[in-house]
Amino acid sequence: MKQTRFHGRYEDAQRMCQHPGCREPGEFRAPGARGGSFDGPGEWRWFCLDHVREFNAGYDWFEGMSAEEILSAQSPIAGWQTETRAFRPTAGVDGMPRWADYDDPLDAISARANGIKSRARREAEMEMDGRFSPDEARALDTMGLGLDVDRQKLRRRYSELVRRYHPDRNGGDRKFEARLGRVVEAYQLLKKSRVFA
Numbered sequence: 405m406k407q408t409r410f411h412g413r414y415e416d417a418q419r420m421c422q423h424p425g426c427r428e429p430g431e432f433r434a435p436g437a438r439g440g441s442f443d444g445p446g447e448w449r450w451f452c453l454d455h456v457r458e459f460n461a462g463y464d465w466f467e468g469m470s471a472e473e474i475l476s477a478q479s480p481i482a483g484w485q486t487e488t489r490a491f492r493p494t495a496g497v498d499g500m501p502r503w504a505d506y507d508d509p510l511d512a513i514s515a516r517a518n519g520i521k522s523r524a525r526r527e528a529e530m531e532m533d534g535r536f537s538p539d540e541a542r543a544l545d546t547m548g549l550g551l552d553v554d555r556q557k558l559r560r561r562y563s564e565l566v567r568r569y570h571p572d573r574n575g576g577d578r579k580f581e582a583r584l585g586r587v588v589e590a591y592q593l594l595k596k597s598r599v600f601a
């Protein structure tokens with residue numbers, strides 16, 4: 405699709421203006437019914453120059469906003485008030501590694517890559533290893549541990565996760581209590597495993 409320098413025109417002889425009854429080429433795009441999202445750029449409607457001008461004249465980004473909301477949206481620092489996940493006090497709590505936890509950034513990237521591996525694949529590898537039962541494999545996954553685990557690594561990881569998820573460490577917030585319960589159950593199961601006997 406070739407875009408010309410002026411007016412955002414896309415020259416394409418096959419596309420027609422989508423305004424009812426118009427027979428002009430649709431060379432200008434406007435937002436469609438589905439906007440851009442994580443899944444892609446969304447849909448476009450294609451209009452001729454006159455109809456895209458009409459569309460733009462009727463488009464009001466601030467529609468439904470109060471005067472304060474409009475002023476806030478027009479502020480040069482709009483959007484900077486929100487807290488990025490990586491800088492929240494609970495960063496790294498939900499399984500995502502925090503940069504501050506690693507001396508080498510490549511270690512953080514490696515930890516993230518290891519976390520992305522599918523759960524089923526990790527469990528299958530552990531079961532194929534023969535040392536761990538399916539329940540123990542799931543418990544290792546809950547703890548974020550792999551096949552290279554020993555008793556010392558298990559204890560260290562357990563105390564790290566308990567500190568991370570405990571309400572006292574999160575300002576009394578109990579939203580990680582269920583995760584803490586799963587970690588405790590996983591540890592109780594794993595410490596009785598024949599592998600660590």
